[in-house]
Amino acid sequence: MTMQVVQLDALDARIVELLEAEPRIGVLEMSRRLAVARGTVQARLDKLIARGAIKGFGPEVLPEAIGFGVMSFVTLEISQRYGHQAVADHLAEIPEVLEAHTITGSGDLLCRIVARSNADLQRVIDQIVGYEGIVRASTIIALAELIPYRTLPLVRAASGA
Amino acid sequence: MTMQVVQLDALDARIVELLEAEPRIGVLEMSRRLAVARGTVQARLDKLIARGAIKGFGPEVLPEAIGFGVMSFVTLEISQRYGHQAVADHLAEIPEVLEAHTITGSGDLLCRIVARSNADLQRVIDQIVGYEGIVRASTIIALAELIPYRTLPLVRAASGA
DNA sequence: TTTTCGCTGGACACTCTGCGCAACTCGTAC
DNA sequence: GTACGAGTTGCGCAGAGTGTCCAGCGAAAA
Secondary structure, eight states, rough: OOOOOOOOOOOHHHHHHHHHOOOTOOHHHHHHHHSSSEEEEEEEHHHHHHSSSBBBOOOOOOGGGGGGOOOEEEEEEEEETTTTHHHHHHHHOTTEEEEEEESSSSOOOOEEEESSSHHHHHHHHHHTTTEEEEEEEEEEEEEEEEOOOOHHHHHHTTTOO | OOOOOOOOOOHHHHOOOOOOOTTTTHHHHHHHHHTHHHHHHHHHHHHHHTTTTTOOOOOOOOGGGGGGEEEEEEEEEETSSHHHHHHHHHHHHHHTEEEEEEEEESSEEEEEEESSHHHHHHHHHHHHTTTTTEEEEEEEEEEEEEEEOOHHHHHOOOOOO
């Protein structure tokens, strides 16, 4: 079930760009900056959201700012007898697990985990491997964030800019 | 330089939760739902943003919705003669590199990369390893997203809920 | 040529925001 | 006990933005 792909043009990209830079900006101000009619910006934005290119405008919570200063990537190997879904359900109950993917290669799952400290990370990992469906965990700690998560360059590239 | 930690309470968590669920909701409506004064919600929100717990309300772009359906994690090993920063600068110029971290363990860098297809991923990786500061790359392709990126459970946990 | 589609510019009523204010409650320091 | 500061409340105001119409217009498709 491949997701429908939205082809963006330059205006779409500039809208996203503006919103990324100044999220509280509002449709009217955007239309002024981009020198197009308000209705146009509104229509484009509605289209982007309707097609799923933009998911929403939720608050971006920074884990390190609320006490979770340690970030790590953990590769999990799971027992064949347990399905991926069962393990996912287990992981979903642990708040420190921010995301999880099934992957190719030596491991089975890759997940992003935060913790309050290195010692706290041990606690979280113990909680993860405490589940019998998980055979072993391999932990990689992120030391520094060289490139914080971003999508702007991608949007520009996709719009042909 | 440890970031200042913000201690959240239950009201903070409920505000974040509401915003996450309905981003376009507005302060007034939030105050109604939470049965507190508008000024209170406004003050809390300002505080959360000022202290850095919430970064902003930028649009969340879904790479797969704009044509980048392949997601991967690439571990890079870099030459000692080149600094991390030089490599980061190189990576930053590639739009498909969504984030990058320095890490512990066998590799030096871990980055998240998207591409339009598996063949396209090859192109991106070639572009990455084309830089002489990078010795080798090890690619892991994400097959399925078991847990999409989330921070809500973390916020609840941090607020003592 | 005619139709369709997207953009424009304008209008309307409605709602929200930013801001300030006086009053109240609470924990703490004196 | 009393005073203080911080946080919350409820209120009001002016300004601005939003959602939603509409008619006109040009370009591209039929």
